[in-house]
Amino acid sequence: MTGAAPPDEVTRYDCQSCGACCSYSRDWPRLTLEDDAAIARISAEFRDDDSGRMRCEGDRCAALVGTVGVSTSCAIYAVRPEVCRACLPGDDACRIARERFGLG
Numbered sequence: 001m002t003g004a005a006p007p008d009e010v011t012r013y014d015c016q017s018c019g020a021c022c023s024y025s026r027d028w029p030r031l032t033l034e035d036d037a038a039i040a041r042i043s044a045e046f047r048d049d050d051s052g053r054m055r056c057e058g059d060r061c062a063a064l065v066g067t068v069g070v071s072t073s074c075a076i077y078a079v080r081p082e083v084c085r086a087c088l089p090g091d092d093a094c095r096i097a098r099e100r101f102g103l104g
């Protein structure tokens with residue numbers, strides 16, 4: 001989830017009608033950069049502590065609310081993992097995820 005995005009791409013994609021990067025891979029929402037206090041702020045129901053990442057159902061993060069490509073939100077937005085904060089609309093990871101869901 002890295003890569004800079006040109007300004008026009010940043011404004012073109014709307015995360016609240018997407019959610020593709022939150023449903024792309026169970027390996028993406030990792031909890032490797034957080035300290036214990038930051039992890040503890042995330043409700044245990046959404047964490048997979050044994051795997052060091054967010055709990056997922058298939059490839060979809062358990063904290064994702066809504067329907068991918070229609071309307072989505074993050075149930076733990078204020079305390080979401082650092083990798084989620086680093087993912088920017090229009091960056092490489094964003095484009096890969098959107099492509100899987102046919103979002104172009």
Ligand code: SF4
Pocket residue numbers: 013014015016018019020021022087088089090093094095097098
């Ligand atoms: S894939 Fe891109 S547009 Fe979609 S939610 Fe993630 S960052 Fe936002």
Ligand code: SF4
Pocket residue numbers: 021022023029054061062063064065073074075076077080081084
């Ligand atoms: S924690 Fe939130 S932002 Fe991160 S993958 Fe899950 S739903 Fe998406």
